[in-house]
Amino acid sequence: MTQITPLAASVLILSYLCYRIFRTYWKLRYVPGPFWARITNLQRILWVKSGKSHEIYQNIHKKYGDFVRIGPDAVSISDPAAISTMYPMRPGFPKSKFYRAFMPYIKNGLLPAIFTTQDEKQHKQLKSPIAALYSLTNVVTFEVFVNDVLDILFQEFDKRYAGSQTSFDLGDWLQYFAFDVMGTMTFSSRYGFLETGTDVGGMLQAIWNFMLGVAPMTQIPWVDKLWNKNHIVSMFKPQTSSPILKVVADRTSERQQKAASNTTKETKEVNKKDFLSRFLEIRETNSSVPPWAITAWTFSNVIAGSDSTAVVMRTVFYNLLAHPDSLSRLYKELTGYEKQNGLSRPYPRWSEVSDLPYLDACINEAIRLHPPFCLPLERVVPEGGVTICGQFFEAGTIVGMNPYVVNRHQPTFGDDVDSWRPERWLNHNEEHRRKLEQSVMTFGAGRRVCLGKYVALLEIKKIVPALFLNYEIELLDPKSYEVENCYFFRQKGINVRIKRRDQKTSILAQESKKI
Numbered sequence: 031m032t033q034i035t036p037l038a039a040s041v042l043i044l045s046y047l048c049y050r051i052f053r054t055y056w057k058l059r060y061v062p063g064p065f066w067a068r069i070t071n072l073q074r075i076l077w078v079k080s081g082k083s084h085e086i087y088q089n090i091h092k093k094y095g096d097f098v099r100i101g102p103d104a105v106s107i108s109d110p111a112a113i114s115t116m117y118p119m120r121p122g123f124p125k126s127k128f129y130r131a132f133m134p135y136i137k138n139g140l141l142p143a144i145f146t147t148q149d150e151k152q153h154k155q156l157k158s159p160i161a162a163l164y165s166l167t168n169v170v171t172f173e174v175f176v177n178d179v180l181d182i183l184f185q186e187f188d189k190r191y192a193g194s195q196t197s198f199d200l201g202d203w204l205q206y207f208a209f210d211v212m213g214t215m216t217f218s219s220r221y222g223f224l225e226t227g228t229d230v231g232g233m234l235q236a237i238w239n240f241m242l243g244v245a246p247m248t249q250i251p252w253v254d255k256l257w258n259k260n261h262i263v264s265m266f267k268p269q270t271s272s273p274i275l276k277v278v279a280d281r282t283s284e285r286q287q288k289a290a291s292n293t294t295k296e297t298k299e300v301n302k303k304d305f306l307s308r309f310l311e312i313r314e315t316n317s318s319v320p321p322w323a324i325t326a327w328t329f330s331n332v333i334a335g336s337d338s339t340a341v342v343m344r345t346v347f348y349n350l351l352a353h354p355d356s357l358s359r360l361y362k363e364l365t366g367y368e369k370q371n372g373l374s375r376p377y378p379r380w381s382e383v384s385d386l387p388y389l390d391a392c393i394n395e396a397i398r399l400h401p402p403f404c405l406p407l408e409r410v411v412p413e414g415g416v417t418i419c420g421q422f423f424e425a426g427t428i429v430g431m432n433p434y435v436v437n438r439h440q441p442t443f444g445d446d447v448d449s450w451r452p453e454r455w456l457n458h459n460e461e462h463r464r465k466l467e468q469s470v471m472t473f474g475a476g477r478r479v480c481l482g483k484y485v486a487l488l489e490i491k492k493i494v495p496a497l498f499l500n501y502e503i504e505l506l507d508p509k510s511y512e513v514e515n516c517y518f519f520r521q522k523g524i525n526v527r528i529k530r531r532d533q534k535t536s537i538l539a540q541e542s543k544k545i
C-alpha cells in the first residue's frame with residue numbers, strides 16, 4: 031500500500047483550504063466590499079464589538095456604493111428603492127439566522143417570538159390572532175394607561191427636580207417612562223422605575239448586557255447555536271434567565287390564577303383593558319394558539335417595545351433642546367392650537383396632537399436620524415434567486431438593509447442627512463412626503479414591519495407635548511450627549527434642569543378635562 035507522506039498530506043490540506051477560500055471569495059465576487067469580508071465574517075463581529083458599527087456601515091457604503099459585500103454570503107444594500115423587493119408583504123423572503131441569537135434559551139428549548147421567528151408558518155400562527163390589537167383604532171384605547179404613567183412621571187419630576195432645579199439625565203427618565211408604560215399596557219402594573227427613579231433590580235442593565243452578548247453572535251449564528259443554544263453545553267454553564275422573562279412569567283401566572291378564580295370586580299375590570307387580558311381571551315377562543323404564546327406575546331411587547339421607544343423619545347427631546355429654533359416653533363404650534371381649539375391639560379389627548387404638522391415633522395426626523403436597530407435587517411434570498419435594483423442574487427444569499435444607512439441615503443433625503451432638520455418633512459407635496467416616509471427603515475418594512483409602531487407613536491406624541499407644555503427644560507451641555515451601538519443603538523447624557531412653566535400663561539384650556 032502506498033504511504034501518504036506528511037508533505038503530500040500538507041499539500042492536500044492546503045490545496046483544499048485554498049479551494050474553499052477561493053470558492054467563498056468567488057460566490058459574490060461582483061459585489062464590492064472590504065477585502066476580509068470576501069472570505070470571513072470575523073470583520074463583521076469586530077464592527078459590532080467596536081460600538082461604532084453604524085458609522086462603519088455608513089462609511090463602507092460611501093466608499094463602495096449601494097451594494098456592499100459584508101461577509102462571504104452577506105450583502106448590505108442602502109438604496110430605499112430596494113425596500114419593496116427585499117421586504118415584501120407576501121411570505122417567501124424569510125429572516126436569517128441572525129434573529130435566532132435573540133431567542134431566550136429556556137429549559138424546554140428556544141422561546142420564539144413574533145420578532146425573532148424565522149419560520150413563516152409559526153410567524154403567522156403567532157401574529158395573526160393578535161395583529162388587530164396593534165391597529166391604530168385599538169391602540170388609542172390604551173391612551174388612559176399612558177396618562178396614568180404621565181401622572182407618576184410628573185409627580186416625580188415635581189418632587190425631585192422642578193422645585194430644586196437639581197440636574198438629571200432626562201434620557202434615563204424617558205427610558206423608565208417607556209418601560210413603565212409598556213408594563214402598564216401589558217399587565218396593568220409598573221416595574222417601579224419611575225417611583226424609585228432607578229433601574230429596579232438592575233433589569234435595564236441586564237437587558238443591555240444581554241444585547242452586548244448577543245450582538246456579536248448574530249454575525250456568527252453557528253457559534254451561538256453551539257455555545258448558547260446547546261443542551262449539552264448548557265448543563266455545564268450557570269443557569270441565567272432573562273430578568274424580563276421572569277417578570278413576564280410571574281405576571282402572567284398571577285393573572286391566570288386570578289382569572290381562574292375570577293371573583294373580584296377589579297379582576298373583571300382589568301381583564302377588559304390591558305394586553306395580557308386580551309391575549310388570554312384570544313387564547314381561550316383560539317385552539318390553534320400554542321400554550322407558550324402568552325409568554326411570547328407579553329415578552330415581545332416588553333422587550334421589543336420599551337427600549338426602542340425610549341430611543342426615539344431621547345432623540346426628539348435632545349434635538350429639540352439642542353435646537354431652540356425648532357423647540358420654539360413646536361411650542362408656538364402647540365400653544366397656537368391651544369388658543370384656537372383648546373388642549374386637554376395637563377396632557378393633550380391623542381386626538382388633539384395626532385395631526386400637528388410640526389410635531390409630526392420633529393417625530394419623523396427623530397425616527398429617521400436615530401433608529402434603535404442599527405445592523406442590516408437580514409433576509410435570505412428565496413429559491414430561484416432575486417433581482418434587487420438590477421443586481422441578481424442567488425438563493426441563500428443573505429441580504430439586508432441597515433436602517434441607519436438607508437435613513438441617510440443622500441439622493442433621497444438630501445445632502446444634510448446627518449443634520450436635524452424637521453423642515454425636510456414640510457414644504458413638499460404629499461407625494462414627496464409619502465416617498466420620504468416609505469424610505470425610512472426605522473420600523474422595518476413589509477410583512478415583518480414593526481407591530482407596535484402605533485403604540486410607540488402614541489407614547490411619543492403624548493409625552494413630547496405634555497412635557498414641553500408643562501415644563502421649561504434647559505439642556506446643560508449639548509456635548510455630553512453620547513451614542514453607543516451594538517445592534518441596539520442608544521444614547522446617554524441628556525443632562526437637564528427643569529422648572530414648571532408659569533401656569534397662567536401656558537394653561538389656556540384649564541377647563542378641558544383630562545381623559
Ligand code: HEM
Pocket residue numbers: 144145146157330331332334335336338339340342401402403407408471472473474475477478479480481482483485486
Ligand atoms: C420607536 C419604537 C420602535 C421601533 C423603532 C421598532 C422597530 C422595529 C423594527 C425595525 C422591527 C422589524 C425588525 C426586522 O425586520 O428585523 C420591529 C418589529 C417588531 N416590533 Fe417594533 N419597534 C418599536 C416599538 C415597538 C413596540 C412599542 C412594540 C410592541 C408593543 C413592538 C413590537 C414589535 C414586534 C412584535 C415586531 C415583530 C413583527 C414581525 O416580525 O411581524 N415594537 N420593530
